[in-house]
Amino acid sequence: MILLLFFFAEVNSVYQLTINEDWCSKILCLTISIMCLEQGRMAIVDLKKIKISKKYLKNPQLDNFLIVTSITIATELLGFYLVSFSQDWSIIIILISLIFFNSFAKVNILTSRKILIEYYGVSQRIFVLAANYFGLGIATLKIFGFFPEVMSVILFSMTSIYIVIKYSSNLLSNSINI
Numbered sequence: 001m002i003l004l005l006f007f008f009a010e011v012n013s014v015y016q017l018t019i020n021e022d023w024c025s026k027i028l029c030l031t032i033s034i035m036c037l038e039q040g041r042m043a044i045v046d047l048k049k050i051k052i053s054k055k056y057l058k059n060p061q062l063d064n065f066l067i068v069t070s071i072t073i074a075t076e077l078l079g080f081y082l083v084s085f086s087q088d089w090s091i092i093i094i095l096i097s098l099i100f101f102n103s104f105a106k107v108n109i110l111t112s113r114k115i116l117i118e119y120y121g122v123s124q125r126i127f128v129l130a131a132n133y134f135g136l137g138i139a140t141l142k143i144f145g146f147f148p149e150v151m152s153v154i155l156f157s158m159t160s161i162y163i164v165i166k167y168s169s170n171l172l173s174n175s176i177n178i
Contacts, residue, residue, distance in 0.1 A: 009081055009083075032079075034163060053109050076097045139155060
């Protein structure tokens with residue numbers, strides 16, 4: 001079900017990318033599209049980890065994590081579907097949902113060989129939160145017309161750099177473990 005919701009949001013983002021005339025809107029739609037793919041993947045991963053963990057552990061932190069994850073997913077989807085009406089407000093809502101998650105998700109669930117729930121608070125997420133707040137500031141400047149083209153390129157660059165760092169570090173750690 002979640003996959004389907006994110007799939008239609010992604011299709012909508014790509015559609016908006018194709019119908020928008022100005023390149024500033026196209027860059028923002030591309031940024032939102034990349035974010036939709038990543039957040040859809042993370043929603044599925046987080047919900048799967050919660051489901052697996054709840055089978056074997058009775059931990060109240062899992063309930064809190066499920067609530068935070070569910071609110072985040074609902075807010076993200078609102079932002080992704082809003083791209084049809086306003087790319088600016090779409091990205092603002094998506095960034096606010098990421099700030100919410102990184103501020104209130106207090107655990108990290110590891111499910112490799114055995115299930116571990118580790119405390120993972122704001123101090124462990126400080127760099128991600130800083131990037132989220134910086135992105136929110138950039139998006140806000142764009143809404144107020146402060147060099148909108150430059151702000152769109154910065155948001156796209158931030159998203160692209162995040163994806164490259166995240167997945168290249170995963171590939172590197174997987175190749176080291178072989």
